[in-house]
Structure formats: C-alpha cells, structure tokens
Amino acid sequence: MSDFQAAIQTEGLTKRFGGIIAVDGIDLAIREGEVFALLGPNGAGKTTFISMLCTLVKPSSGTARVAGHDIVSQSLAVRKNIGIVFQEPSVDDLLSGRENLQLHSMLYGVPRREIHGRIDAMLAIVGLSDRADGLVRTYSGGMRRRLEIARGLIHEPRILFLDEPTLGLDPASRRAVWGYLRDLRKRAGTTIILTTHYMEEADSLSERVAIIDHGRIRELGTPDELKRKVGGDVVLLKGDVGPEAFAGLEFVKEAVREDGSLRLTVADASRHLKALIDRCPVIEEVQVRRVTLEDVFLKFTGRQIRDEDGGADTIFQRIAVSRNTR
Amino acid sequence: MSSMLADLNAVYALFLREIKVYFREKERMIAIMVSPLLFLFVVGRGLAGHSPVPGYNYQQFIFPGILCMVILFTSITYGLYIIWDKRLDFLKEVLVAPISRSTLFLGKALGGMVGGTMEAFILLILGAAIILPLGPLKIAGALLLAALFSFLLVNIGLGIGARMNSMEGFGLVMSFLTWPMFFFGGALFDLTQAGKWLRLAAYLDPFTYCVDLMRWMLLGWSVLPAGLDLAAVLFFCAATAVWGIISFGGLQQTR
Ligand SMILES: Nc1ncnc2c1ncn2[C@@H]1O[C@H](COP(=O)(O)OP(=O)(O)OP(=O)(O)O)[C@@H](O)[C@H]1O
Ligand SMILES: [Mg+2]
Numbered sequence: 001m002s003d004f005q006a007a008i009q010t011e012g013l014t015k016r017f018g019g020i021i022a023v024d025g026i027d028l029a030i031r032e033g034e035v036f037a038l039l040g041p042n043g044a045g046k047t048t049f050i051s052m053l054c055t056l057v058k059p060s061s062g063t064a065r066v067a068g069h070d071i072v073s074q075s076l077a078v079r080k081n082i083g084i085v086f087q088e089p090s091v092d093d094l095l096s097g098r099e100n101l102q103l104h105s106m107l108y109g110v111p112r113r114e115i116h117g118r119i120d121a122m123l124a125i126v127g128l129s130d131r132a133d134g135l136v137r138t139y140s141g142g143m144r145r146r147l148e149i150a151r152g153l154i155h156e157p158r159i160l161f162l163d164e165p166t167l168g169l170d171p172a173s174r175r176a177v178w179g180y181l182r183d184l185r186k187r188a189g190t191t192i193i194l195t196t197h198y199m200e201e202a203d204s205l206s207e208r209v210a211i212i213d214h215g216r217i218r219e220l221g222t223p224d225e226l227k228r229k230v231g232g233d234v235v236l237l238k239g240d241v242g243p244e245a246f247a248g249l250e251f252v253k254e255a256v257r258e259d260g261s262l263r264l265t266v267a268d269a270s271r272h273l274k275a276l277i278d279r280c281p282v283i284e285e286v287q288v289r290r291v292t293l294e295d296v297f298l299k300f301t302g303r304q305i306r307d308e309d310g311g312a313d314t315i316f317q318r319i320a321v322s323r324n325t326r
Numbered sequence: 327m328s329s330m331l332a333d334l335n336a337v338y339a340l341f342l343r344e345i346k347v348y349f350r351e352k353e354r355m356i357a358i359m360v361s362p363l364l365f366l367f368v369v370g371r372g373l374a375g376h377s378p379v380p381g382y383n384y385q386q387f388i389f390p391g392i393l394c395m396v397i398l399f400t401s402i403t404y405g406l407y408i409i410w411d412k413r414l415d416f417l418k419e420v421l422v423a424p425i426s427r428s429t430l431f432l433g434k435a436l437g438g439m440v441g442g443t444m445e446a447f448i449l450l451i452l453g454a455a456i457i458l459p460l461g462p463l464k465i466a467g468a469l470l471l472a473a474l475f476s477f478l479l480v481n482i483g484l485g486i487g488a489r490m491n492s493m494e495g496f497g498l499v500m501s502f503l504t505w506p507m508f509f510f511g512g513a514l515f516d517l518t519q520a521g522k523w524l525r526l527a528a529y530l531d532p533f534t535y536c537v538d539l540m541r542w543m544l545l546g547w548s549v550l551p552a553g554l555d556l557a558a559v560l561f562f563c564a565a566t567a568v569w570g571i572i573s574f575g576g577l578q579q580t581r
Contacts, residue, residue, distance in 0.1 A: 079422060086415065088418075090419045091419075094351075095343065099343075099346065102339075103343050107424070107425055108424060109333075
C-alpha cells in the first residue's frame with residue numbers, strides 16, 4: 001500500500017464532451033473516512049465527475065488519485081478500492097435480486113464463505129428479503145433502487161460513491177439507508193462521496209459539502225459554514241409588498257420575489273422582525289426560519305433551478321424516464 | 327493495463343450469469359433454429375444437389391455444415407448482444423468491477439460457447455434421429471468441436487460488438503459478415519469443385535475449416551487433412567481471442 005492521507009485527490013480534473021465542458025478543472029481533496037456531498041443543479045457535472053473517479057470515463061485533462069492510485073494508469077487498482085451506486089439503474093433485469101448480489105460479490109472477490117451471510121444481511125437492510133428470488137424485471141422502481149444500493153455496499157469498499165442513492169425511495173427506505181450509511185462510516189471508516197438533490201440528506205449525512213455548477217466548485221465547506229455564508233435567517237413575507245420597501249435597511253442582505261411571496265435574507269431576524277413588518281403596508285403571513293442548505297444551494301447556483309434543466313418535478317420525471325428505458 | 331491475467335473466480339461468475347440468462351431466454355433459442363431447418367429440408371431435400379461423399383445423400387452431406395451454421399448464427403448473435411448491454415446501463419456494473427478486460431472477455435466468451443454448443447446439441451439429436459444416424463462417440467466428438475467453433479465465432483461477435491455503438495449495425499454485420507462467412511465456408515457445396523476465386527475466399531474464411539472438420543468428424547470425409555483443419559481452427563481461436571480482448575480494452579458505456 002502506498003501511503004496517503006487523502007482518499008481522493010484531484011488536480012485540474014476536466015472532462016469535455018465535444019463543445020460541452022462537463023467538468024471544468026476541479027481541484028479537490030477528500031479525507032479518508034469523510035462523508036462528502038456534491039450538490040448542484042442538473043447537468044452540473046456531478047455524475048461525470050464521479051464517473052471519472054470510478055475509471056468509467058477518461059478525463060480530458062487533469063489527474064486524480066483514488067485510494068492513492070492514478071485513475072488512468074492504475075484503473076484496476078482504483079476499482080479494487082471502490083464501490084458505486086449509479087444514478088441510472090444498472091441492476092441486471094434477467095437475474096433475480098439474489099443472483100445480482102451473488103454475481104457482484106464474486107466479481108469483487110468477497111470470500112466465498114461470507115457471500116451467503118452478507119447477501120441475507122444486505123437484503124434485510126434494504127427490505128428485499130421476501131422478493132429476493134424474483135427476477136429484477138418484476139421489481140418496482142424503488143425496489144430496484146434498493147437492490148442497487150445493496151449491491152454497491154455488499155463488498156464493503158473503502159471508498160463508496162453514491163450518485164443520488166435515495167432517488168425514488170419512500171421516506172422510510174430513505175431513512176433506513178441513511179442509518180446504514182452512518183453506521184458503515186462509524187464501523188468501517190468508509191469514505192463516502194454522495195450526490196443528492198435532497199438537501200436534508202446532504203445536511204444530515206455529510207461533513208463537507210461542495211456546491212458544483214457548470215463543472216466547477218462554487219463553494220466548499222461544512223454545512224454550517226455554508227449556511228453562515230448566506231448571512232442570516234430567512235424571512236418569508238406574503239402580502240402586498242415589494243423588495244423596494246426594504247431599501248436602506250442594512251440588515252436586509254437580500255430581497256427577492258419567489259412564488260408570490262417575498263423572500264428576505266436578514267441578519268439576526270428575531271431582533272429586526274418588528275422593523276421589517278413596520279415597512280409592509282399589507283401583510284398576510286410571516287414566516288421566519290433558519291437558513292437551510294437549500295437556501296445555500298439557491299444562493300450559489302442562481303435563484304431558480306434553471307429553466308433548461310426542467311422544474312422542480314425533474315427528479316420525478318427522471319425516475320419515470322429511467323424506468324421506461326427497459 | 328496493469329493485468330492481462332484473468333481472474334478465474336470472476337470468469338466463473340460471468341460465465342454463470344450468461345448460462346442462467348441463456349436458459350431463461352427460450353425464444354432466442356428457438357428463433358435461431360429456423361433457418362438451419364429450412365436449409366436442411368428445403369435446400370437439402372428440395373433442391374437435392376450432388377453429394378461428393380460416397381454413401382451419403384446431399385441432405386446428409388450438408389448436415390455437418392448446417393450444424394456449423396447454427397453455431398455460427400448463435401455465436402455471432404450472442405456476441406453482438408454486447409451492444410445491447412452497452413446501451414442498457416448494466417454493463418457499467420461490470421466495467422467498474424475490479425476485473426481486467428480479459429477476464430470480462432473470457433467470461434462472456436465461455437458463456438457464449440455454452441449457447442452455441444447447446445444449439446448444436448439440439449440439432450445433432452434431431453439430425454441423428456431423422457437425417458444421419460450417429461453413434462454416441464460421434465455425437466460427443468461433434469459436441470467438442472461445436473464448443474471450439476463456438477468459442478471462435480463468439481470471439482468474433484464480441485470483438486465487433488465491442489466496437490459498435492448501435493444496434494442498427496446488427497443487420498449490417500449479419501448481411502456483410504455472417505451470411506458471406508456461411509456461403510463461402512462450403513457448407514452447401516464441395517470446395518474441390520469450386521472455381522479459383524471462390525476457393526481463395528473460402529480459405530480465408532475461418533468458418534471453412536470448421537465445416538471441413540465437422541464433416542470429417544461426422545462423415546469421415548474432408549477436403550483438407552483434419553489435422554490441418556484443427557490447426558487452423560485453433561489458430562483462429564487464439565487470434566480472435568486476442569483481437570477480442572483488445573476490442574474490450576476500449577469498451578465504454580454508450581448512451
Ligand atoms: N456521454 C455524454 N456525452 C455528451 N455529453 C454528456 C455526456 N455525459 C454527460 N454529458 C453532459 O455533461 C454535462 C454534465 O452532465 P452530468 O451527467 O455530469 O450532470 P449531473 O450533475 O450529474 O446532472 P444530474 O443532476 O441531472 O444528474 C451535461 O451538460 C451533460 O449533457
Ligand atoms: Mg447525475
């Protein structure tokens with residue numbers, strides 16, 4: 001084993017697809033045992049970034065080391081240290097759930113004596129024990145997803161990539177997966193890199209978050225650090241009021257219209273709430289809340305999720321699309 | 327590449343997968359038997375050409391060639407299926423596994439070999455019953471050859487499939503490679519009576535040696551010495567395997 005501190009280290013990692021720059025010179029170091037989340041709008045380059053680290057896509061320029069091995073010249077060594085749950089479904093339809101896990105375990109060199117026990121344990125965790133012997137073809141979308149997760153985890157890799165792992169899972173399954181990931185990290189010190197569009201997931205699981213847009217890292221830090229960068233609390237006002245009403249108030253960092261209400265970013269909102277309300281002629285509803293990662297996301301990637309990328313229902317559309325590809 | 331060695335456990339795992347899938351896809355198995363049966367009964371009996379082998383009629387003369395035809399079509403089709411795997415996402419799972427491309431190739435090739443051999447077995451039993459009486463020894467020998475030919479032809483299919491990106495190419499390969507390989511291979515005629523150019527084409531075609539060797543096994547008659555046929559087949563097996571592994575080296579997920 002070569003000695004290294006970083007589980008993942010990238011330098012100027014870049015991928016071009018024709019004219020599109022999907023990943024644009026990313027420099028990043030992820031510590032061993034860290035849980036790291038990549039957030040970004042659709043098309044930001046998250047999947048491409050992960051695919052390069054998994055040796056599935058060759059970088060156009062730049063280098064990266066995963067578990068101390070170069071992703072281009074030592075791809076097999078890299079692959080021995082990683083596990084991945086893909087964004088797109090990749091379980092084998094023509095096999096049963098159990099057979100998928102068996103094939104995977106054998107390909108990843110899980111000791112023969114352990115395979116059986118591990119499969120049963122994993123199936124129980126993702127709640128598929130009773131359907132394990134049915135063909136994957138007959139599974140629902142969420143069941144496939146859960147099988148996919150079980151498969152990525154079963155060989156207990158040192159570094160685990162999860163590309164929108166809980167996409168399409170019901171809340172209970174999602175929580176079960178989160179619980180297992182936390183446990184895995186604690187027990188085995190697994191380094192986990194995940195992408196997600198669920199801010200709650202990133203917030204509750206990860207130690208550091210990178211916000212990525214147009215192939216570049218816009219912001220990087222712990223969830224708390226990033227929230228602090230937004231600079232205050234969020235006040236939502238509903239009523240006949242526009243941003244101009246708050247001109248000149250130095251504690252109002254930002255005021256924008258959003259879905260028929262006004263969204264203010266206010267330093268120390270509890271102290272200034274009265275001053276704010278005094279400025280509103282007519283007001284129907286006031287909401288004050290702490291900054292969430294979602295606010296951070298919106299601040300650093302532009303107000304709305306960009307039009308060409310689809311609206312808020314994109315995630316659900318994508319589930320539908322990915323199911324229809326078979 | 328850091329390793330050209332194949333990992334036997336992984337080869338076995340992949341092989342197992344291919345076999346399971348093969349036995350679950352019965353439609354494919356049946357569809358592929360149609361044209362060989364047409365050849366045997368329409369061309370073999372209907373057109374009833376001349377048989378150069380004393381003691382055997384034309385239908386019996388073409389039987390070994392048709393047997394090889396089944397292997398040819400099954401194997402090339404199987405190999406080209408990798409294009410389909412590439413388009414569905416599950417090839418990613420195998421590409422990201424810690425196995426070398428030669429391991430992946432071998433697993434697939436050996437899996438395909440079983441498919442080709444199985445189809446040959448079905449036709450052999452059918453043929454032994456109604457066309458050409460065969461003892462168990464001959465059947466066993468023919469199966470061994472079938473496995474060898476299947477490996478060779480699957481290699482070709484996989485190698486081409488790995489380099490192609492769309493299923494549209496499937497028809498092209500069938501028309502411009504598989505059918506010519508079959509026709510030039512001398513399955514339906516006696517090579518010694520063929521013109522110079524046809525003979526030249528035949529000797530460049532790996533399938534020719536398969537047909538000739540199978541004829542030697544089943545009818546005790548061949549154009550070339552059986553040892554030479556066998557040497558040629560083994561050579562083509564090795565060459566196509568190396569070529570296939572190289573093709574797999576460039577294998578990437580396509581969208
Ligand atoms: N194989 C490919 N060929 C051409 N362009 C590609 C390919 N893969 C990705 N892209 C482009 O690269 C950019 C980044 O795509 P990527 O899939 O990495 O985004 P993402 O951040 O994972 O998005 P999402 O949240 O929708 O999953 C997009 O503009 C996409 O169109
Ligand atoms: Mg993605």
